Amino acid sequence: MALHLVKNSSAAIGVLDLQGGVHEHLDHLERLGLASRRVKQEDDFTALAGLIIPGGESTCLARLLNIFSLKEIILKEFHRGMKIWGTCAGAILLAQKVVNDQPCLGLIDMEIERNSFGSQLDSFVSEAIIEAVGDEPIPLTFIRAPKILRVGKDVKILLKINDYIAAAENENVLVTVFHPELTGCLALHRYFALKCGLKPTASIPNNIDPHWESYSWTRHSRIA
Amino acid sequence: MDKKRHELNIQLAQMLKGGVIMDVTNVEQAKIAEEAGAVAVMALERVPADIRKHGGVARMSDPAMIAQIKKAVSVPVMAKARIGHFVEAQLLEALRIDYIDESEVLTPADEECHIDKTKFNIPFVCGARNLGEALRRIAEGAAMIRTKGEAGTGNVVEAVRHMRTMNREIRQLTEMPHEEVTGFAKTNGMPYELALKVKELGRLPVVNFAAGGIATPADAALMMQLGCDGIFVGSGIFKSADPALRAKAIVKATAYFNDPKKVLEASIGLGEAMPGLEIAQIPPDQLLAGRGW
Numbered sequence: 421m422a423l424h425l426v427k428n429s430s431a432a433i434g435v436l437d438l439q440g441g442v443h444e445h446l447d448h449l450e451r452l453g454l455a456s457r458r459v460k461q462e463d464d465f466t467a468l469a470g471l472i473i474p475g476g477e478s479t480c481l482a483r484l485l486n487i488f489s490l491k492e493i494i495l496k497e498f499h500r501g502m503k504i505w506g507t508c509a510g511a512i513l514l515a516q517k518v519v520n521d522q523p524c525l526g527l528i529d530m531e532i533e534r535n536s537f538g539s540q541l542d543s544f545v546s547e548a549i550i551e552a553v554g555d556e557p558i559p560l561t562f563i564r565a566p567k568i569l570r571v572g573k574d575v576k577i578l579l580k581i582n583d584y585i586a587a588a589e590n591e592n593v594l595v596t597v598f599h600p601e602l603t604g605c606l607a608l609h610r611y612f613a614l615k616c617g618l619k620p621t622a623s624i625p626n627n628i629d630p631h632w633e634s635y636s637w638t639r640h641s642r643i644a
Numbered sequence: 645m646d647k648k649r650h651e652l653n654i655q656l657a658q659m660l661k662g663g664v665i666m667d668v669t670n671v672e673q674a675k676i677a678e679e680a681g682a683v684a685v686m687a688l689e690r691v692p693a694d695i696r697k698h699g700g701v702a703r704m705s706d707p708a709m710i711a712q713i714k715k716a717v718s719v720p721v722m723a724k725a726r727i728g729h730f731v732e733a734q735l736l737e738a739l740r741i742d743y744i745d746e747s748e749v750l751t752p753a754d755e756e757c758h759i760d761k762t763k764f765n766i767p768f769v770c771g772a773r774n775l776g777e778a779l780r781r782i783a784e785g786a787a788m789i790r791t792k793g794e795a796g797t798g799n800v801v802e803a804v805r806h807m808r809t810m811n812r813e814i815r816q817l818t819e820m821p822h823e824e825v826t827g828f829a830k831t832n833g834m835p836y837e838l839a840l841k842v843k844e845l846g847r848l849p850v851v852n853f854a855a856g857g858i859a860t861p862a863d864a865a866l867m868m869q870l871g872c873d874g875i876f877v878g879s880g881i882f883k884s885a886d887p888a889l890r891a892k893a894i895v896k897a898t899a900y901f902n903d904p905k906k907v908l909e910a911s912i913g914l915g916e917a918m919p920g921l922e923i924a925q926i927p928p929d930q931l932l933a934g935r936g937w
Binding site for chain 1: 659718743765
């Protein structure tokens with residue numbers, strides 16, 4: 421299936437294409453009928469309605485954002501009105517405070533701790549209802565996930581589990597420490613699209629795409 | 645390992661895509677690697693170039709060293725077990741690192757069997773020279789594949805050969821009629837169901853990194869343009885003149901692999917690369933890629 425390569429259209433959501441789960445987010449956006457594109461050069465960010473910073477390694481992503489001066493561009497577009505959603509490492513980059521590390525973009529008042537559950541052997545799946553997003557339980561995938569330890573008063577907690585916050589937002593930024601792009605659930609992608617002022621054209625019952633498989637990302641990365 | 649755990653392990657590798665995994669032998673190197681933007685580090689006592697030089701039996705590294713590195717960095721930590729040495733793998737799992745490399749760089753412990761990776765909760769990455777080898781490892785439970793290349797040589801030619809071979813076989817599969825897959829799978833030692841999966845997906849069903857002989861930013865970009873999902877650099881960084889600079893440069897070139905201007909910028913002023921070895925001048929019994937089956 422062809423990608424929606426919409427250049428300079430305000431109707432598009434970009435996925436930061438430096439490192440990490442890029443194909444997985446593109447796949448979900450496409451399933452919702454949303455225009456999407458990979459962004460990694462300065463011009464790619466122009467007039468995006470929203471930007472997803474995917475999971476990956478936050479230290480790597482932060483270095484690349486700094487080295488290639490993309491940080492300033494993202495901040496400029498953010499102040500222009502571009503919404504941003506960070507999943508896992510993306511959430512770390514958006515936090516104003518990072519335990520034992522420097523903040524990167526600092527666009528949401530919260531404190532986050534990297535790799536807060538332990539090793540890969542401590543990665544896990546669960547599910548929860550996020551009231552702001554919908555009535556159905558949402559599958560949650562945590563991979564070497566961070567924990568949001570506390571948020572400021574202009575930040576709304578969307579999901580709290582035990583002693584940590586797993587999803588939160590302010591007016592312009594959404595953060596999740598889990599990976600909706602690694603499940604068949606499109607609810608969070610729909611939620612972010614609405615936050616960006618976009619209307620997903622595809623209607624999918626309960627936001628669970630029955631055609632999604634864990635392999636689905638590979639169609640954006642074919643060799644032949 | 646249950647299906648969900650295996651899926652989570654494949655997904656961790658997906659989160660490493662577009663990144664560089666670096667061999668490190670101590671805490672100081674691990675910190676340099678993390679600071680440069682490595683997505684993971686491979687903790688080992690000697691880099692492949694030194695294993696090659698010293699000869700003898702190369703085994704799993706000292707767990708104390710691996711534990712120190714694990715403590716020092718927040719990126720995932722990988723370590724190597726010998727091919728077939730399932731007890732070394734058990735120890736690495738008990739050490740709670742993030743990924744095991746069942747590696748031909750170490751001396752194989754079993755000349756018939758690779759590790760039954762389905763018995764573990766921890767994920768494994770394995771080397772392959774062709775599609776059949778990759779699919780056999782996946783059938784045994786590997787969650788990630790890498791080319792074997794020829795480690796410790798600073799010569800990318802074998803990694804290119806392995807990636808081109810896999811790509812050619814993937815193209816052949818996608819183009820052939822369904823009824824030819826049985827024979828093709830048999831001839832090339834491919835588990836049939838996985839061959840069908842590759843035919844459907846037009847690529848491996850798991851992440852495939854380049855490894856073995858990558859020494860420059862251009863080498864990394866070359867492997868990425870050939871379709872690899874990311875890069876392992878073994879001896880290439882800490883055997884070069886300026887490891888911190890070279891590590892950063894390879895990270896940049898891997899992220900912007902299809903942008904020659906940025907790869908060029910990354911390639912300027914790095915100092916000497918690691919000394920390279922011509923493959924033809926290595927005695928056949930000292931080639932590492934032939935280990936495993």
